Amino acid sequence: MLGQRLCFDEGAAVNDQVAAFVEQLVGMADLSTGQAYWLRLAADEITTNILQHGYRGGAGRVDLYGSVEADRVWLRIEDEAPEFDPRCHDPGPHLATAPAERPEGGHGLLLALTKLNDFDYDYTDGRNRNTLIMWRPSPLRRSAETENSHDVRDACAHRRRVR
Amino acid sequence: MSFSATMRLDDDVATIRLTGDLDARSAPEFNELVNEATGLQVNRMVLIMDELAYMSSAGLRCLVFAHQKMPPGRDLVLVGARPEVVETIKLTGFDRSVLIEQSTEA
Numbered sequence: 001m002l003g004q005r006l007c008f009d010e011g012a013a014v015n016d017q018v019a020a021f022v023e024q025l026v027g028m029a030d031l032s033t034g035q036a037y038w039l040r041l042a043a044d045e046i047t048t049n050i051l052q053h054g055y056r057g058g059a060g061r062v063d064l065y066g067s068v069e070a071d072r073v074w075l076r077i078e079d080e081a082p083e084f085d086p087r088c089h090d091p092g093p094h095l096a097t098a099p100a101e102r103p104e105g106g107h108g109l110l111l112a113l114t115k116l117n118d119f120d121y122d123y124t125d126g127r128n129r130n131t132l133i134m135w136r137p138s139p140l141r142r143s144a145e146t147e148n149s150h151d152v153r154d155a156c157a158h159r160r161r162v163r
Numbered sequence: 164m165s166f167s168a169t170m171r172l173d174d175d176v177a178t179i180r181l182t183g184d185l186d187a188r189s190a191p192e193f194n195e196l197v198n199e200a201t202g203l204q205v206n207r208m209v210l211i212m213d214e215l216a217y218m219s220s221a222g223l224r225c226l227v228f229a230h231q232k233m234p235p236g237r238d239l240v241l242v243g244a245r246p247e248v249v250e251t252i253k254l255t256g257f258d259r260s261v262l263i264e265q266s267t268e269a
């Protein structure tokens with residue numbers, strides 16, 4: 001398993017460090033070019049969101065973990081900002097507005113979650129834990145991926161229903 | 164990958180070639196060039212994107228910014244973007260506001 005702690009000063013950009021971590025992880029698997037791209041984008045967007053909104057642009061700490069397993073690659077992003085489940089972000093109102101008239105921002109989490117094969121979130125011991133998952137290519141997996149394709153935000157809707 | 168943006172002016176058309184990663188860190192550099200182009204009252208802005216390796220939501224905001232800075236009815240044209248960049252644009256519905264062309268070959 002790979003692990004890396006990133007400590008950011010106020011206003012710092014995270015992009016290069018996250019990209020390097022994802023590249024290292026992808027290099028251990030055989031993800032397609034597209035999968036590697038979307039995994040990087042998701043990690044970039046979620047980490048940027050943590051720094052901008054979770055830590056409100058101030059200093060903060062983000063831990064990245066990742067591993068390549070037989071059927072999947074997972075990347076976990078942990079932080080100590082207030083509890084926030086990205087699946088509960090509703091992009092609907094934002095998308096309903098004409099692009100040129102939208103307020104700044106609002107696309108990052110939509111882009112992050114849409115192209116992942118799966119996403120998991122939990123809040124444990126004061127830490128947000130976002131787990132990004134891409135299936136590794138295989139004929140069986142590709143078939144299952146097609147059948148089970150779903151919007152990861154469904155999990156949030158389900159959680160709301162059962163409360 | 165580092166980012167660079169270079170602009171060429173032909174009459175009232177600004178052609179900007181983007182290379183590398185357009186993200187939160189590189190966005191200000193691109194926005195500065197957009198400001199320069201729109202300050203020159205161009206009628207058409209063409210973004211050559213075939214060497215753009217990556218674009219995050221911060222990069223997408225740059226495209227929205229460029230579109231907002233252009234006078235109404237003037238074209239913002241995106242040329243040669245890789246499939247993932249085009250899909251990023253489509254996922255947010257911004258493809259309805261710009262012209263997307265596949266190839267840089269005329």
